[in-house]
Amino acid sequence: MAKLYIVGTPIGNMGDLTRRAEETLRAADVIACEDTRHSRPLLAHIGAKGQLVSYHKFNEAECALKLAEFVENGKNVALITDAGMPSVSDPGAEVVALCRKRGVSVESVPGPSAATTAVALVGLKSSGFVFLGFLPEKASARRLAVERAARAGLPLVIYAAPHDVKKTAAELGGILGDRKVYAVREMTKLHECVTESTLLSFECEERGEIVLVVEAGEEENPMLALSPEEHLAAYLDGGMDKKEAVKRVAAERGVPKNEIYRLTL
Structure with a gap:
């Protein structure tokens, strides 16, 4: 039975x-490629001779249907991006979702990941991290995405283009404060480099795509993302005594107890 294969490709080192x-x-x-010109040398190197189809963020919806139909008609389709795993800050999610919806078999062929490689290189002691990929284009959406991610109390992993990286670091500093940041570039290549600095005193050579690993700040109380009314209701609904709930909410939000007590009247 034909399948759609999600194939990971090197992020810098052909080996x-x-x-x-x-x-x-x-x-x-x-073989569906993010950029056929970029992928041809790799495919020629290994002797892959399948029909090449251009599949990128500007034609995802249209091409997803075409690829699904290829598989339904008995053709094995491999989906690759310029580097790393499809669907992870790269095109691919549309065709995978469509194939699953139509009952087409999808199989992963894992490969290198810039995010996990960068985290491994900086040596952070953490139980996990929050992956944001490339931040949204709109400033308001960027701020919202970063603020939400920061509430997890974990390191943040962000992709940045070289011409935007200093601006991105400064913007992150404005949202998160002056945290330690590692700029990782040229991964798996001869000049692989990790530069340690802070968001507001950022240093990094502006060359090649860069992965920013931002250290976690102090762990935030997720209740503070709620309104005072929702915060109080969460404790009361959980069975906490009213007096204790008022006292706890006031302490956590740094406001007088009578201000919270008024919400119960």
Whole structure:
């Protein structure tokens, strides 16, 4: 039975292409590429000769249907991006969702990830991290995304283009305060580099796509994201005594107890 294969490709070092990825690409009838010009050298290197289809963020919806139909008609389709895993801050999610909706089989062929590689390189001691990828274009949406992510109390992993990286660091500093940040670039290549600085005193050579790993701040109380009424209701609904709930909400929000008590009247 034909399948859609989600294939991870190297993020810089050709030697990181797995044997399974090579075999999958060589066997594919159709190879959907984010940029066919970028992918041709890799595909030629391994002898993959499937039909190339351009699949990028500007034609995702239209091309997703075409790729799903290829699989339904018995053709194995491999989906790749310029580097890393499709659907992770790269095109791919539309066709995967459509194929699953239509009952088309989807299989992953994992490969390198810039996010996990960067986190491993900086050596943070953390139980996890929040991956934001490329931040939204609108300033208001960027702020909202960062503020929401920061509430987890975990390091943030953000992708940045070289011409935007200093502006991005300064903007993050304005939202999060002056946290330590690691700028990771040229991963898996000869000049792989990690630069440690802070968001408001940022240092990094502006070359190649860059991964920013921002250290976590103090853990935030998720209740503070609620209104005072919702905060109080959450404790009362959980069975807490009214007097204790008022006292706790007032302490957590740094306001007088009588201000919270009035919400119960």
